[in-house]
Amino acid sequence: MARLNLLEETRFEKLPVTVYEDQREASVAVARRIATLIRSKQARGEQAVLGLATGATPVGVYAELVRMHRQEGLSFENVVTFNLDEYYPMLPTAVQSYVTFMHENLFDHIDIRRENIHIPDGTLPLEEIHAYCLNYEQQIEALGGLDLQVLGIGRTGHIGFNEPGSAPNSGTRLVTLDDLTRRDASRDFGGKENVPRKAITMGIGTIFKAREIILMAWSGKKAPIIKKAVEGEMSSEVPATYLQLSDNVEFVLDKDAASDLTRFNTPWLVKDCAWDQALIRKAVIWLAKTLKKPILKLTDEDYNAHGMAQLVTEQGPAYNINIEIFNQLQQTITGWPGGKPGADDRRRPERALPEQKRVVIFSPHPDDDVISMGGTFIRLVDQGHEVHVAYQTSGNTAVWDDDALRFVEFAIDFNQSIGQDGNQLKEMYKEMRHFLESKQPNQIDPPALRDVKAFIRKSEAIAGARYAGLPDEQIHFMALPFYETGKTVKNPVTDKDVELTMELLQKVKPHQVFVAGDFADPHGTHIVCFRIVLEALQRLRQQETWTEDCWLWMYRGAWHEFETHEIEMAVPLSPQEVERKRNAIFKHQSQKDRPVFPGDDAREFWVRAEERNRETARNYDELGLAEYEAMEAFVRWKF
Template sequence: MAILNLLEETRFEKLPVAIYPGQLAASIQVAHRIAKVISDNNLEGRNTVLGLATGATPMAVYSELVRLYQQDGLSFKQVITFNLDEYYPMLPDAAQSYVAYMNQHLFDHVDIDHNNIHIPDGTLNEDDIPAYCLAYEKKVSEYGGLDIQLLGIGRTGHIGFNEPGSAPNSGTRLVTLADLTRSDASPDFGGKENVPVKAITMGIGTVFKAKEIILMAWGQKKASIIKKAVEEGISANVPATYLQLSDKVQFIIDTDAASKLTRFDTPWLVKDCLWDDQQIKKAVIWLSNKVNKPILKLTEEDYNNNGMAQLATGRGPVYDININIFNKIQHTITGWPGGKPGVDDSQRPERAEPAIKRSLIFSPHPDDDVISMGGTFIRLADQGHDVHVAYQTSGNTAVWDHDAMRFVEFLMDFSNYQQLGSGQLELLYHDIVGFLNAKQPNQADIDVIKTIKGLIRKGEAIAGARFVGLHNDHIHFMDLPFYETTKTQPSVNYDRDIEQTKALLKKIKPHQIFAAGDFADPHGTHKVCFDILYNALKQLRNENEAWINDCWIWLYRGAWHEFEIHEIEMAVPLSPAEVERKRNAIFKHQSQKDKPVFPGDDSREFWVRAEDRTRETARAYNKLGLAEYEAIEAFVKFTF
């Protein structure tokens, strides 16, 4: 019976998928599978031939393999490796090379014979590449083929660097990288313009020859492409779908990467559900969008024809379900994000009392506050709350070099105009010019340039917060240490960041906190900042800080991602005038206009993204049958 139930749940999935609660547990499992093959072959005196991948996905796998070597005696002397790919052109000692990656994460820490390591050569003349690729293929075959091939998956659906359009029988070759692939790689190269346009990659046909293929994926950013690869038909537009043709493949993913698979996202389509309140809310909203009707117009036939007959029978009549969900969504809408004083707050997202709240907005970068919740920020200040904003990092990496030069040259001209002694300033200026003229892609700035860029963003943040209505003593610049140390150290201790956050929290004792919950941020800064805040709050609770029991935490999202409608617990509508005020607050961040240093895969300016996102949320509410607003900013309450 259990097998039949599992088959029913997974009937949309066209290949085997193993799901783990987190990437660490999954990575350890993969590492142990590899280690068993190596150990078995070592006992029989045979070589083990591994196809290896790079990037963030397999890091924990390699870490566990290193541990197994160092602590459990796993030997790599009989292991031969072939890496999937390499950028072209690429020097092997460049920081972005896959040679450097593999040495750093695996090869330098185990007893592998370096003659047994094969990584595509990014230094070849382009005319020599076809013959080199044929020889690479031949060498794999001479060793008897790959025992295990590790794969990640890109957001274009590429495996290796087999981009959309690749053939299922393709071999090792030189390819042109997709624009999205280059955008995803841009933080490692100091901008997309520095990412190589081409790469050498094993082909899909080469991958298919492996005795065992393991594709790994972690996090919500991979959820959409995993759904396509697993559930949709085979298509050259998503090369990973070719893996459906193999009986030797398994996808190993975490729960976040699995979140859009049918059995998790819309489970009522494949099995009987436990219909709790949140599941009902999600299903009714899904049904409303599916049949393109407002919630209050949904019928029993709509329920029955779309996998929700069990809900209609068990919780019906359906009109009662519709009214209940409509009211729940309506009660998320409030023009009083700090609570409306003197009213019944039982159906409102925020408490009525205290009437004047101390509100603390944490902004990971100096513009996340106004981009993500600028309208709510304005509303809180206008309604008289004691609003503070804390900028957690300097954001100095997101300033163009030419903007830094413009400010330095302004200072030079100002000092000359005022006839100030500027000898030391001139020396500093020449040092800056000399460094920037010789600067290599992704090279860290010298300290004085970091300071200048940080001050640029600080000035913009002050201008934005003042425009909203804050005084200087309510604007806090934390400059959390991790932001600099993570650029130079492989592992970072966050104790100082946590202590600094605790000190600010104890000073303000907020009634409500707004924090970034947009963990799709491509730089990872939002997640780190939230983890620091979470640990600070946990420690304060353990230290019996009384105020913390009355502190509510609201998560916002911004330029990268939005909450699903069924997740939203507070929706703050904005008038056209408030949308314009928010836009003007964002405009104070001039260094992020017209093109930010790290735009991600969205070419729109941040203010455009913000307005489009909030208008889309308003349209989504209206489509469900709610009132029509100009824009809506959305929040989810976090309980710790």
């Protein structure tokens, strides 16, 4: 019976999928499977032939293999490896090369023989590539083929660098990279313009010949493409769908990457559910959106025809369910994000008391506060709360080089206008100019240049916070150490980051803390900063009683918005408040027009924010609630 139930749950899935709680657990499981293969081959005196992938996805697997080598004696002397791909052209010594990646993450830490390592050569003359690729295939075949191929997946659905349009029988070859792939790689190269346009990759046909294929994916960013690859029709537009033809493939996912699969996202379509309030709310909103009907117009027949007969049978009729969910949504809407004085707050998202609250808004970058919750920020100040904003990082990697020079030139001219010679500043300016003339992609700026970029972001943040109504003493710049590397790749978080956060919280003793919960941030800074605040609050909860009355709210907006069913507080904005929010965002001049790292959304931040806020309001309106100009949304973190 259990097997039958599993088949019913996974009936939309066209290949085997294993889901783990998080990527660490999944990575360890994959590493153990690789180790088992290596050891079984060793026992038979045979070589293990592995196909390896690069990128962020397999890093945890390689770390676990290194640990097993060091602590458990796992030997790689019998292992032969073939990497999937390499950029072209690409020097093996470049920091972005997959040769560098593989040595830093695996090969330099294990006992593999150097002659057993094969990575496509990104330095070949163009006319030699065809013969080289044929030879790459022949080397794999001469060893009896790949025993195990490890894969990641790109957001285009590529495996290796087999981009949309690749044939299922393709071999190792030179390919042109999709624009989205190049955008995703842009941060590693210091801008998309520096990302190579081509790559050498194993073909889909080469991958298919492996006796075992494991495709791994982590995080919600991969969820949409995973759904297409696992549940979609086979198509050259999503090359990973060709894996549906293999009998030897398994997708290994964390729960976030699996979150769009039918059995997790809309489980009522595949099985009977344990209907709690959160699931009922999600399902009813899904039904209303699917049918494009307000919630209060849904009927028993609508429920029965869309996989929700169990719900309407057990807890119906539909009218009662509709009223309950409509009321729940209505109660999330408040014009009083700090609580409404003198109101009955039993069904309001925030407490009425104390009437004037102490509030800390944590902003990972110097502009996230106004981009993501600028309207609520301004309203909290207008309604008399003691609001503090804490900028967790300097944001100094996200300023254009020529902007930094422009500000130094201004400082030189200003010094001269007041009779100062500014010789030291002029000398520093010359050094900056000299550095920038030969600067390589992602090369670390010298300290003085990093400082100038940080000062630019700081002055903009002050202007934005002042516009929102804050006095200077309630504007805090934390410069958390993990960020201050000068590199796009940051240092690990340490106790110092947490302790600085604890000190600020102890100073303010807030009733409300707002923190970025937008983990789709392509820089990864948001989730790091969120975890720092969470750890600081958890430590303080063991020590100080004021934390018992401190609520933690998560905001989004710069990259994605919460789903409607997730929202616990929706703050409506009038047209005038939307304009005030826009003006606060405009104070961040260095991020106007085109930011250094825009992600895959070409819109300016103020446009993104307004369109997302209007979309949130439109979603509420279409569900049958009041029509507002815009809304900012929040979810409360439960300790």
